[in-house]
Amino acid sequence: MRTQLAEFMRRMEPGSVAVIPAAPEATRSNDTHYRYRQDSDFYYLTGFDEPEAIAFVAPAHPERKFMLFVRPRDPEQETWTGRRAGVVGAKERHGADAAFPVTEFREKLAELLNGARTVYYRLGVHPDLDEALIKQLAEMRTRSRQFTAPDSITDPGAILGEMRLVKSDAEIELMQRAADIGAEAHVLAMQNVRPGMYEYEIEALIEYHFRKSGAAAPAYGTICGGGANATILHYITNDAPLRDGDLVLVDAGAEYQGYASDITRTFPVNGRFTAPQREIYEAVLAAQTACVEMVKPSVTWDDLNDRAARMLTESMLRLGLLEGDVDRLIEEKTYRRFFMHGVGHFLGLDVHDAGRYKLDGEPRPLDPGVVVTVEPGIYVAEDAEGVPDRYRGIGVRIEDDVLVTGDGHRVLTSKVPKGIEEIEKLMAH
Ligand SMILES: [Mn+2]
Known part of the structure; x- marks a missing residue:
């Protein structure tokens, strides 16, 4: 049995x-x-x-x-x-x-x-x-x-x-495979994107790699948004041309033998970040890296969400996206204007996997064997009011899949780069 x-x-x-x-x-x-x-x-x-x-x-x-x-x-x-x-x-x-x-x-x-x-x-x-x-x-x-x-x-x-929340060794192996296939597809997208291509060409390239690698399908509708399309959270139309000077946000993961990966990377269509893109990107990357580093047994979703909210709010203040007192902006969740989703979710057979986020009304500590996504973002709509012009239409999300281990964590999706220099280097070839 x-x-x-x-x-x-x-x-x-x-x-x-x-x-x-x-x-x-x-x-x-x-x-x-x-x-x-x-x-x-x-x-x-x-x-x-x-x-x-x-x-x-x-x-x-x-x-x-x-x-x-x-x-x-x-x-x-x-x-x-x-x-x-x-x-x-x-x-x-x-x-x-x-x-x-x-x-x-x-x-x-x-x-x-x-x-x-x-x-x-x-x-x-x-x-x-x-x-x-x-x-x-x-x-x-x-x-x-x-x-x-x-x-x-x-x-x-x-x-x-x-039961599903805590993965067995056999399940972790399948999830690592799903993560590897997903990560390889993102690398391919970075290597092959060019100005003038259409978003659906990147979608096709990614899903080609999924199927070629034995994944049943994308684990969810592949998101491939160039320019301001990146500020639409569940953009799956993927039918616009990718423009020189824009970023493209790709949120795509493979389903391998039932198990999902869920990866987001944001990179420049022409291979080089502009200064404003770099400023937003660095802010998201700092929050994402800090939250990934926090993942270990006993940490709760509230801990991770609070950290992301604080770091992103501080960055929004520094960049002039928000004004006011940092504690108050956090307390009133004003940052939600530009970071409107949670920092992550459970991952497994379902992309938004089974398992309770609270136990008896209290934030649940993470246990070894749980897999979570860590995916902060900043999204500045094209028509956002009262923000510096240079940031309009920029959307950045960075998302990794992270396994909680006995004494810390293991990033399942580390095969795809996320640092600016690493991305630009990869795209230069
Ligand atoms: Mn996700």
Whole structure:
């Protein structure tokens, strides 16, 4: 049995069962679908990558602790849409104690739930299954001489989130690979960008490297914003020409065997930073480097956010973007005019990964095995009022992926440079 599944069973309440469905296929338009992406919790527990599957987990059952309901083998369908493991494959290759066609799930549901005190199931994601489960529970309660219905439906996210948050050595290896592929792609972008190219050419170059390296896909929509487009946080249109004298902000990461990297670099289209670009860049780099250096066990998100906010506010004052008293500007979060997002997030199977940012309302200390992004930025809109002209339309973000280790941290994305001299040197060749 997969270690993740065994650990999940260990953490489930006594006398409970779990229903964990696969992600549905997503329609792109009419009868075409997006490339299939498995639900992260389902994938984490089962490693099974097909749609229309349901895992049923029953730790107290003597033989059938892990059941998979799957699409059955169907030679005609498989000719159209691809190979299926089927019920035999689910048992032989995916470790299920028992497997059935997914069409039999609902008729078996009463028998499966009978006697369990709690059923772990995430409501609100699969409306059809929500309805089937709730109806089944109601029916079992009316037939109480025959069935004992579970008392509660509990979200499995609390258990799974905490498990997913702390990465095993095997997961860290996959994340390092995702980070390497991502970092190499950013290096390629720096080496190949030229004035007159379009943003989508950089996007294509990066995603070409992802796929060529065996990554399933970008882990999120690749952001490639030249000039003032860099000041739009989730700019993914990527259709403008890159101009001589502008910066380009690239936020792109690969998904490798389910795990994400998330990297941002900002560099000059022509290979040389201008003085105003350099001033903003140095301010962001100083905050980013300081925050990365802080990452170690017991540090909290509040510590990191406070440090970034203070350093960036001091720089904004020095550059004339803000005026006033530094403590007051921080307290009133005035810096949010130019730094409007948090300093980072958890990273893993999801780009914004599972796991709680606060525990009992208190800022959570980071634990060894957690992977975070550190990504401060400064964004000065083209039409920003009351700012020096020289900074208008400049957006800079620098983002690395950082593993918390036993006594400090390891930067997973160090293969791509971020110092001004290193970037200019790389781009000069
Ligand atoms: Mn990020």
